[in-house]
Amino acid sequence: xxENPKDTAVTLPAQSDGATLxxxxxxxxxxxxxxxxxxHFPIKKGLLQRQVGAVHAVDGxxxxxxxxxxxxxxxESGCGKxxxxxxxxxxxxxxxxxxxxxxxxxxxxxxxGMRPLRRDVQMxxxxxxxxxxxxxxxxxxxxxxxxxxxxxPEGGIKKEVQRLLSVVGLNPEHYNRYPHEFSxxxxxxxxxxxxxxxxxxxxxxxxxxxxxxxxxxAQVVNLLDDxxxxxxxxxVIIAHDLSVVRHVSDRIAVMxxxxxxxxxxxxxxxxxxxHPYTKALMSAVPIPDPRRKNAKSxxxxxxxxxxxxxxxxxxxxxxxxxxxxxxxxxxxxxKLVALKPGQQVACHHPENFEDQAPQxxxxxxxxxxxxxxxxxxxxxxxxxxxxAVAAEVAETTEAAEATExxxAEATExxxxxxxxxxxxxxxxxx
Amino acid sequence: xxxxxxxxxxxxxxxxxxxxxxxxxxxxDLKVHFPTDDGLVKSVDGLSFKLExxxxxxxxxxxxxxxxxTSLGIMGLHTAGQYGKRKARISGEIWLDGTELxxxxxxEVRKLRGRQMAMxxxxxxxxxxxYYTIGQQxxxxxxxxxxxxxxxxxxxxxxxxxxxxIPQPDKRVDSYPHEFSxxxxxxxxxxxxxxxxxxxxxxxxxxxxxxxxxxxxxxxxxxDLQKEFGSAVIIITHDLGVVAELxxxxxxxxxxxxxxxxxxxxxxxxxxxxxxxxxxxxxPRLDREQQERLIPVKGSPxxxxxxxxxxAFNPRCPYADIPKDDVTRTVRPELTEVGGRHWAAxxxxxxxxxRIWTEEIAPKL
Numbered sequence: 001x002x003e004n005p006k007d008t009a010v011t012l013p014a015q016s017d018g019a020t021l022x023x024x025x026x027x028x029x030x031x032x033x034x035x036x037x038x039x040h041f042p043i044k045k046g047l048l049q050r051q052v053g054a055v056h057a058v059d060g061x062x063x064x065x066x067x068x069x070x071x072x073x074x075x076e077s078g079c080g081k082x083x084x085x086x087x088x089x090x091x092x093x094x095x096x097x098x099x100x101x102x103x104x105x106x107x108x109x110x111x112x113g114m115r116p117l118r119r120d121v122q123m124x125x126x127x128x129x130x131x132x133x134x135x136x137x138x139x140x141x142x143x144x145x146x147x148x149x150x151x152x153p154e155g156g157i158k159k160e161v162q163r164l165l166s167v168v169g170l171n172p173e174h175y176n177r178y179p180h181e182f183s184x185x186x187x188x189x190x191x192x193x194x195x196x197x198x199x200x201x202x203x204x205x206x207x208x209x210x211x212x213x214x215x216x217x218a219q220v221v222n223l224l225d226d227x228x229x230x231x232x233x234x235x236v237i238i239a240h241d242l243s244v245v246r247h248v249s250d251r252i253a254v255m256x257x258x259x260x261x262x263x264x265x266x267x268x269x270x271x272x273x274x275h276p277y278t279k280a281l282m283s284a285v286p287i288p289d290p291r292r293k294n295a296k297s298x299x300x301x302x303x304x305x306x307x308x309x310x311x312x313x314x315x316x317x318x319x320x321x322x323x324x325x326x327x328x329x330x331x332x333x334x335k336l337v338a339l340k341p342g343q344q345v346a347c348h349h350p351e352n353f354e355d356q357a358p359q360x361x362x363x364x365x366x367x368x369x370x371x372x373x374x375x376x377x378x379x380x381x382x383x384x385x386x387x388a389v390a391a392e393v394a395e396t397t398e399a400a401e402a403t404e405x406x407x408a409e410a411t412e413x414x415x416x417x418x419x420x421x422x423x424x425x426x427x428x429x430x
Numbered sequence: 431x432x433x434x435x436x437x438x439x440x441x442x443x444x445x446x447x448x449x450x451x452x453x454x455x456x457x458x459d460l461k462v463h464f465p466t467d468d469g470l471v472k473s474v475d476g477l478s479f480k481l482e483x484x485x486x487x488x489x490x491x492x493x494x495x496x497x498x499x500t501s502l503g504i505m506g507l508h509t510a511g512q513y514g515k516r517k518a519r520i521s522g523e524i525w526l527d528g529t530e531l532x533x534x535x536x537x538e539v540r541k542l543r544g545r546q547m548a549m550x551x552x553x554x555x556x557x558x559x560x561y562y563t564i565g566q567q568x569x570x571x572x573x574x575x576x577x578x579x580x581x582x583x584x585x586x587x588x589x590x591x592x593x594x595x596i597p598q599p600d601k602r603v604d605s606y607p608h609e610f611s612x613x614x615x616x617x618x619x620x621x622x623x624x625x626x627x628x629x630x631x632x633x634x635x636x637x638x639x640x641x642x643x644x645x646x647x648x649x650x651x652x653x654d655l656q657k658e659f660g661s662a663v664i665i666i667t668h669d670l671g672v673v674a675e676l677x678x679x680x681x682x683x684x685x686x687x688x689x690x691x692x693x694x695x696x697x698x699x700x701x702x703x704x705x706x707x708x709x710x711x712x713x714p715r716l717d718r719e720q721q722e723r724l725i726p727v728k729g730s731p732x733x734x735x736x737x738x739x740x741x742a743f744n745p746r747c748p749y750a751d752i753p754k755d756d757v758t759r760t761v762r763p764e765l766t767e768v769g770g771r772h773w774a775a776x777x778x779x780x781x782x783x784x785r786i787w788t789e790e791i792a793p794k795l
Contacts, residue, residue, distance in 0.1 A: 076641040076642070076643060076644075077612075077641055183730045183731075185730055186730070213492040213493055213668065213731065214492065214668055214669075214670075214709055214712045214713060215492060215708055215709065215712045215726055215727035215731075216492075216726070216730060217712065217726075218711070218712030218713070218714075218724035218725070218726030218727075219726040219728075221714070221724055222723055222724055222726060225723070240641065240642070242642065242716060243713070243714040243715060243716045244714055246714065246716060246720065247714035247720070247721070247724065266720075270716070280643060281642060281643060282716065283646075284642040284643045284645065284646035285642055285671065285716050286645070286646075286649065286669065286671030286672050286674065286675045287671055287674065287675075287715075287716065287717045288670040288671045288673075288674045288698065288710075288713060288715065288717075289674055289698065289717060290674045290677075290694035290695050290698050291695065292674075292717075299646060299650075301643075301646055301647055301650065302643045302646075302647075304597070305611045305613055305614070305644070306641075
């Protein structure tokens with residue numbers, strides 16, 4: 001990560017031939033910026049194929065990816081995470097919103113407009129069996145990017161492909177073999193070698209390890225890690241496995257029904273998740289520790305299934321399954337706001353933080369049903385931590401006011417929230 | 431026959447010498463081999479274990495370690511499907527509640543299948559018939575074993591759907607599988623397999639195709655149902671988290687054989703086989719501080735046609751050179767007891783393994 005991009009260009013001779021369109025972003029600078037991104041797939045019916053509705057796969061998301069970091073994207077199936085990956089690599093045409101890569105708007109670039117950018121943005125696919133052409137040799141597959149982009153690497157394509165194969169831990173002698181001669185883990189390495197061929201800046205990996213066995217999964221995770229260190233790559237890793245995502249990511253976006261509900265640094269997210277959905281998702285992961293087998297009470301069971309993205313619930317999309325939902329959640333959609341530095345949440349009644357809508361204390365009947373599935377200990381604990389955080393926030397704001405009157409504006413809202421926040425937490429508890 | 435029985439005889443290991451098992455389920459030296467054009471695939475190559483009623487056994491291993499074939503062998507389904515034409519070879523003994531299944535009359539086994547032993551498959555969409563409603567399929571499963579009219583059977587189906595937590599069961603009983611979501615289908619399949627109150631339930635990767643939140647619901651359901659019905663459960667999975675949640679005992683399979691077996695706590699906290707160490711090291715864990723790096727097992731799982739000689743794990747084992755005289759490459763290690771009800775198959779001495787685990791492996795996990 002710390003590696004200078006220029007050093008990278010030396011280690012990968014492929015780059016030296018292809019003139020870069022845009023200048024390299026220094027580590028920490030915004031590489032990719034997404035605003036209000038939407039993708040609706042039309043549903044057509046009848047003889048005339050009239051549009052009768054749309055699947056709101058991605059429905060207005062904003063995020064940034066900084067150079068050199070790894071952004072993890074998690075969510076259940078159907079939450080739109082894969083669609084998001086295909087939108088930022090422009091394999092799909094966005095319905096609305098904007099995608100900027102290195103400051104350049106690429107939202108509606110055509111095929112020829114995108115071509116030079118394909119060099120900088122590459123993708124690793126989930127299924128190593130269907131993403132490699134069975135009729136091509138490994139040499140052809142990994143060498144294809146050079147031919148398509150018209151890049152002539154130093155020493156010829158063959159030499160460069162063999163170098164790439166050894167970079168990803170494959171035997172360069174296997175140049176003439178076919179995909180079926182390799183195991184799943186090796187195939188995934190081939191996919192990675194192909195993605196790295198043109199020395200991309202951004203690699204979008206859609207479930208890169210979920211089709212692999214546990215022991216192989218660890219090999220590929222380590223490989224992705226090493227490559228990032230050596231080549232200064234930026235990753236967007238889409239996965240459903242929360243433990244894998246925690247292991248690889250610097251920041252994590254949690255998606256639910258086409259929206260980002262929480263976007264935070266890895267540490268903050270796993271230590272103190274703020275969105276109830278994040279909390280439920282994390283508590284659902286089975287812990288490989290038989291001594292905790294009977295600690296079932298820590299688990300938050302969600303009621304039913306994810307609602308249909310064809311007609312997503314009004315207001316907060318999670319309100320149909322949330323045990324904290326109140327009236328405001330059905331009517332007003334919470335905005336994704338940074339409640340703490342480095343932790344953005346879209347929720348009216350966040351966990352581990354002061355309530356954002358303290359005036360609204362009456363739980364919906366749905367929420368009461370959902371709360372029955374949540375152990376009392378969990379509810380009590382969450383009320384406690386929320387109250388504690390609220391008190392802490394109040395203290396710091398008071399202290400800030402005492403010393404510095406200038407900053408009063410910002411703290412006003414926080415101060416007003418403190419007492420009702422604690423009250424509303426208690427009512428939730430009941 | 432392997433030498434397995436010799437070492438285990440004194441400590442209650444299954445032996446073929448005493449044909450009166452007192453366990454509910456006892457598998458002795460099970461071998462399932464499939465003849466193919468490329469050679470003999472030894473999917474299961476000498477596996478023995480016991481299971482009592484009300485207990486859960488977790489079988490873990492990577493793809494191709496023989497865990498699914500074991501379950502098919504127990505159910506007597508190993509000859510089904512594509513292997514039908516060229517018959518699978520099965521040997522050993524499977525005792526279920528006093529009946530030996532491999533030598534029993536196939537009709538007899540058919541009566542047991544579904545009634546005394548039932549199975550939950552990994553992919554509910556392909557295990558459920560798309561042309562029949564959920565209700566029809568459950569009714570069929572019930573009426574095969576119970577002489578009741580359709581109405582009673584349907585009432586039973588609704589009752590089961592309700593029990594597994596499907597909302598509005600009286601309406602959903604007439605739905606087709608495609609109208610259900612993944613989690614609901616899995617529930618429907620659980621309802622179907624439990625409709626006859628089986629005493630042995632085999633769940634083959636029951637949650638692999640599901641999301642974590644749904645997985646949590648299903649695991650919870652399996653646990654509750656087991657308590658309620660007191661069945662013996664075999665849960666087959668590659669996810670160590672899932673076995674830790676459910677299993678009392680764990681059996682780790684590699685290359686068609688058991689490499690380690692014991693109570694769940696022992697296998698997680700005092701594992702005595704390098705492959706088990708590898709599995710534990712490859713897994714990123716949510717309940718611990720962030721590891722710097724995962725410790726994967728090098729290489730890939732062996733082909734079951736060409737199982738490495740000696741210890742099947744030797745080409746991937748970082749400690750293969752510790753035992754003298756190259757025994758790891760020439761002699762197959764047998765399961766030996768390393769602690770109470772805890773067995774492992776490794777050539778290293780117990781002291782060596784204990785030292786490596788406590789000094790080298792455990793601190794890095």
